[in-house]
Amino acid sequence: MAKELKNFTKRSDNYSQWYNELVLKADLAEQSAVRGCMVIKPYGYAIWEKMQAELDRMFKETGHQNAYFPLLIPKSFMSREADHVEGFAKECAVVTHYRLKNDPDGNGVVVDPAARLEEEYIIRPTSETIIWNTYRNWINSYRDLPILVNQWANVFRWEMRTRMFLRTAEFLWQEGHTAHATKEEAEEEAHRMLEVYADFAENFMAVPVVKGVKSPNERFAGALDTFTIEAMMQDGKALQSGTSHFLGQNFAKAFDVTFMNKDNKQEYVWATSWGVSTRLMGALIMTHSDDNGLVLPPRLAPIQVVIVPIFKDSEGLEAIRNRMEPIMAELRKRGIRVKFDDADNKRPGFKFADYEVKGVPVRLAVGARDLENGTIELMRRDTLEKRVVNLEGIENLISDELEDIQKSLFERALKFREDHTITVDSYDEFKEKIEEGGFILAHWDGTPETEEKIKEETKATIRCIPLEGDKTPGKCMVTGKPSAQRVVFARSY
């Protein structure tokens, strides 16, 4: 079994297969009996819970409250905002009946044709429509604004090609939906949440991101502006990891949501929405993991430190446990999540392999001789380096190692991105270089036509127009027309 766990496809041989195997072998998720839907297994869910807890704290610290809106959306709501329905109608799960009945032929149950709904419902692919229909009753005057609400929920988009975490028919996410009295305030909110996402990605996931604005082609269906954080995976592809939308007054107009402003005039309300999903799990996995399995940044690891005792009998185990208990108590006092694995039906070698595949940041192994010597073996998952260290003062060492792993993972990922980001000025060079993966900074004339041509010819899209960095104008690499600044091109997930 230990061997089997390690018997991975290598990233360099087949990155995509490596990813699929890793998700299964690290016990994160598996395919379900429902097409395109996954089961998130306890270990995978525990990581998602850590993400949720941090994000939820950040949302609350920026003044947001959670609420819950219906899973189902009346079909007619979808057609109210033209771009929105265009974007989502083709992948909707439609509820048409409200009852099953026994099959008259005795073959289990069938849909009861008498129980057809007058108006069909769709399972929410996103909740702007039902939420703005609700906000109409919540908002009368500027005193009712802003509304800063978030929802943790499941959503459904019937995707044809699915991959666990990255693209699944059902996925878990949070969707913030805010309402404001002014355009400026709404824009500020969209930017604020982009910063929250970038902060979370970099400081908790240890995933460096480029913050930017989407080109019109890549905007959310119904938005005036979509802001995005884009991360680079180890195969050089981009992964859109979170988006924040400035929706203008589009949904307020579609659902007739107006307010009395300070000048006593009726005005349409300004809106934002923003979301991240279980897709972040995909970003986390693909940024840090290696040919031995998952590598987790300590801040999101369900188990940060595992202690594997090496013992012959229960007496030996007890001696180790007694020595380790005060150390574990001190670590827990510091908020460190530590596990003592005393299972006697698995051999140490199996445990080592298992925690390696599962990405536990620090592994300690300790046997009888270590106790005599006052030492312990410490392994860092990120570097796979083992060393023997003193038991005395181990608590400080572990705190330091965890911090260092968190930092090193980010730096390694940042260096990888920098090493795979190039500047290109001619379209011929672009076509050649895009085959190597990575981000390409190039000039673009700002038109959807040019973007479409590049996509068709190279499979690369504009990931974003970066908000930070070099803003020097230039000439479009394809048409030679003026370009305001370089934009990020890449192939993407």
Place this chain on the structure above:
Amino acid sequence: MAKELKNFTKRSDNYSQWYNELVLKADLAEQSAVRGCMVIKPYGYAIWEKMQAELDRMFKETGHQNAYFPLLIPKSFMSREADHVEGFAKECAVVTHYRLKNDPDGNGVVVDPAARLEEEYIIRPTSETIIWNTYRNWINSYRDLPILVNQWANVFRWEMRTRMFLRTAEFLWQEGHTAHATKEEAEEEAHRMLEVYADFAENFMAVPVVKGVKSPNERFAGALDTFTIEAMMQDGKALQSGTSHFLGQNFAKAFDVTFMNKDNKQEYVWATSWGVSTRLMGALIMTHSDDNGLVLPPRLAPIQVVIVPIFKDSEGLEAIRNRMEPIMAELRKRGIRVKFDDADNKRPGFKFADYEVKGVPVRLAVGARDLENGTIELMRRDTLEKRVVNLEGIENLISDELEDIQKSLFERALKFREDHTITVDSYDEFKEKIEEGGFILAHWDGTPETEEKIKEETKATIRCIPLEGDKTPGKCMVTGKPSAQRVVFARSY
């Protein structure tokens, strides 16, 4: 507005209307555009979040892990367990199509008839079927057992008569699904989780509950035994507040889930499931609240202490704030959730009424004269008693008051239940007394026929066969046949 908030229907005039008004006025929830579905508003959701956090902690402390299974269930799964399909088929939301398209007549969008699913899906009314279909692949040997998994999720049952929180088409809940090697272990688990629910109800919700086992008529569809906690509302009706099911090997047989036991023999796996839902919000509201609005036990109150400063100008406000800040810091250090409401667009009278309707346990009001005198006005929401107390030492006083409110609410509810629980020996007396509401302890011959007859004639059901208390045998009040012990009868939600 303050007046309007207070303009309640009284409990004694119309309990049901009082409840509906309270849910709206305390800003807990409202009806949505989807039939039978509610919107849980931020204040209501904040209470639910507190419930979730405590329950989740208790589940983890008893060894459970969270996971996530698909929202949709293949229709054929529902017919595998005969009782289960019988129990749920009549209220299923059925997904039949996976795409909308533009209406050829230009009227918005229509269901695309070309996108009909080969096999329909239903939205989970509960997840035993999809989960046991998954467990088949997780379980090979006794070493893979037990599986102790919980899921936080939304479920859908198309109820005809709905009431906010108490009975809604979509509701939020947790569902634990465990798999065991032996019958004894599964039964023990079902009992353990019943105890967890009772502990939560009594020590966090301050709602006293009767623990018991359901009669066969009232069992969960597919269970061998259903354990329940039953609470009494202020109108004397019972509210089933949480259930834990011993499922035997029914689902293992339906989904062919076997394991190699220690004697190297294949055996079917033993199962439990257990759940509580947003229905608990209904229990919480109806147990404690009064004609002035919501009353919350401190342990579940999003705001435990509100401070309303009474000021004429910003200077006055700052003086109050400066004096209160160290007090608030100390309260927060003790884990007390305190709010300083310095909004200047609402008058103190409005704020008082609003926090009263919202059930904030302790309200402090402080003005310039109080600062001079070193005093503050304290009001307890449970008793509505106001008194002027010294600012010096207020932190200890508040801690004590919160504890006392938590305790008093439980005791008051317990006394109410005791005052409305009677013992009855004749069916004639039963018919008379049941009209007054409350729990009736009576003897029953153990047959579904007698239970059915009582239900038809009196609208009362057996809420449970209590696990604790008097176990003296007797004679059925209806048939005179032997009865093992008294059972709890009541009308119920």
